[in-house]
Amino acid sequence: MTERTSYERSLERSRAASSRPDRPDAFTMAGLEWDLLADVFAPPFSRTTETAMDVLGLTGTEAPLLRPGGSFLEVGSGTGIIAVMAALRGAARVVATDINARAVENTRRNAERHGVGDRLRAVHSDLFAALDADDRFDCVYWHSNFVLAPDDYRYRSDHERAYIDTGYRAHERYLVEAPLRLTSGGRALLQFSDRGDLPRLTALATAHDRRLKVLRRHSFAEGTETLEHILLEIRVAS
Numbered sequence: 001m002t003e004r005t006s007y008e009r010s011l012e013r014s015r016a017a018s019s020r021p022d023r024p025d026a027f028t029m030a031g032l033e034w035d036l037l038a039d040v041f042a043p044p045f046s047r048t049t050e051t052a053m054d055v056l057g058l059t060g061t062e063a064p065l066l067r068p069g070g071s072f073l074e075v076g077s078g079t080g081i082i083a084v085m086a087a088l089r090g091a092a093r094v095v096a097t098d099i100n101a102r103a104v105e106n107t108r109r110n111a112e113r114h115g116v117g118d119r120l121r122a123v124h125s126d127l128f129a130a131l132d133a134d135d136r137f138d139c140v141y142w143h144s145n146f147v148l149a150p151d152d153y154r155y156r157s158d159h160e161r162a163y164i165d166t167g168y169r170a171h172e173r174y175l176v177e178a179p180l181r182l183t184s185g186g187r188a189l190l191q192f193s194d195r196g197d198l199p200r201l202t203a204l205a206t207a208h209d210r211r212l213k214v215l216r217r218h219s220f221a222e223g224t225e226t227l228e229h230i231l232l233e234i235r236v237a238s
Contacts, residue, residue: 005195007149010163017045018159030059034079035113037106041078041162047220048229049081052143052191055216055231058085062216065187066091070138073097073181075127075174078162080107080120082143087116095137097125100158127170128177140178141189144171146196171201175210179236188234189215193227211237 017023018039026035027044030053036042043049050059057064066072068090074083077096084107087094094116096107107122123130144165151167165171171190178188190212192198205212216231 007147007164010147014160014163017042035109037102039102039159040106047222051218051220051229052082055218058089067138073137073140075142077107078103080110083120084110084114084116087120094120097123099126127173136183138183138186140181142174143191146193148197172204175205176208178234190232192230192232209237211235
């Protein structure tokens with residue numbers, strides 16, 4: 001583990017972002033105003049959400065990856081920006097899940113704020129656990145908590161879950177389950193980072209008969225570092 005990939009550093013970032021005195025109740029991103037509740041990942045303090053919109057083609061110059069008029073599932077919705085933007089860009093049915101109940105409420109508020117509450121459903125769920133067994137989507141997406149933490153680390157708050165994954169247990173479940181949630185021709189997407197352990201992720205995919213394909217890479221500055229985010233497509237290998 002390097003300083004760059006250290007889970008302790010990620011926990012420090014989590015604590016700082018949740019408690020800093022300039023944390024706003026609302027902020028502007030993609031030209032729109034968004035509510036931000038306490039204990040929810042704060043997009044104003046990181047470029048990662050803006051990067052997510054870029055790699056999905058919701059903003060910027062990249063071609064959109066979402067099927068017009070299709071269905072979209074976002075895992076780990078946080079404030080709901082990605083889910084709401086998907087609805088605003090033409091997704092007919094959007095479901096957004098988060099293990100953090102405050103994030104679910106935050107997503108719901110931002111959906112109502114931007115007039116897409118009629119086609120966006122926010123669900124309190126650990127990945128796919130609270131969804132109907134037969135629910136399928138044209139696109140399933142997770143901007144993951146890509147930093148690997150030890151198997152025995154115990155989360156002190158839901159806010160920490162947005163930053164680290166213990167033993168990559170959530171990643172392993174997502175690799176297995178996301179392709180099973182697709183319509184015919186659908187895509188299972190995972191946004192990862194060079195702060196994560198890509199060899200470990202690849203080994204987990206292989207062990208579960210999954211193959212990872214790099215779709216897009218985006219680099220951006222965060223503080224004194226340059227980070228790279230990687231959009232991966234998960235496919236069943238056989």
